Amino acid sequence: MSNERLLVVEDDEDILQLLTFTLESAGFDVLAASDGRSGLELAMREQPEMVILDLMLPGMSGLDVCKELKRLPATAETPVIMLTARGEEVDRIVGLELGADDYVVKPFSPRELVLRIKAVLKRGAPASAPEPEERTRWQVKGLSLDLEAHRVEIDGEETQLTATEFKLLSELVRNRGRVRTRDQLLNTVWGYEFEGYARTVDTHVRRLRQKIGDYAAYVETIRGVGYRFRE
Known part of the structure; x- marks a missing residue:
């Protein structure tokens, strides 16, 4: 319970x-x-x-x-x-x-x-212990992502993201260079599959870009498909 x-x-x-x-x-x-x-x-x-x-x-x-x-x-x-x-x-x-x-x-x-x-x-729950081979820290120039600490830093300063924004960013970064469709993001970030809610993904991506400032350009829109965090 x-x-x-x-x-x-x-x-x-x-x-x-x-x-x-x-x-x-x-x-x-x-x-x-x-x-x-x-x-x-x-x-x-x-x-x-x-x-x-x-x-x-x-x-x-x-x-x-x-x-x-x-x-x-x-x-x-x-x-x-x-x-x-x-x-x-x-x-x-x-x-x-x-x-x-x-x-x-x-x-x-x-x-x-x-x-x-x-x-x-x-x-928003604390992350479970990772598998030994699972990577928990990512660094893209001045953008730092710590999955275990649930922490994002931009040029050394912590940036406050909601739980949804953090999971969205981590999903894109962990799959950097690969396109994630809106349906894939709905399933992995939101935790369910359903139709008609693609605008939810677009709105959260737009808000995420605003929060990561100069690094927003790394989150690329693949027209008609979804999004990709570029190499």
Whole structure:
């Protein structure tokens, strides 16, 4: 059984009850809030392992909550999964740009949501002991990647990446010189296969490029296929 504590911010009482029941049945401890402002305050006070955040909230929108969570040092590394309506693609992309790790479209399958949550939490978990032949440190000029320490340095200065961004960068670097398709990245980084979410990969790559600065040019776009970290 899991003992991770999750915060659900959702203003629809029926959906909130469904989420609470589903997540508690899966072994999680659940905190709940029904508006953005109280959800943000609860996240700051209780420091949950993840926030499941509806976009359409009264008072303070889910996008604003996500922006604040990623701005504040205490919650900047807390994973966020957004709950969105089917027609809110633009808002989903904005949410990913702000630092959300993933999103689930309503109406959603409770089983799918639990799988997504476990996949995101796994990205941020400490790495297991590597096999003797497995390489754990990579250096590309001034870009340093330490898989065991979960640490990235740019020209000697540590750069803060989310768990998803770190796993995306490590997947590209470990396969440097080889093209990784969007489907491959979805499977290895996000931990599942599904259709229609290729924009998720593109948005995270764009955000990753912004964070690695001068080394962004090493992450090449292979038009119509995917991405490659060049030699």
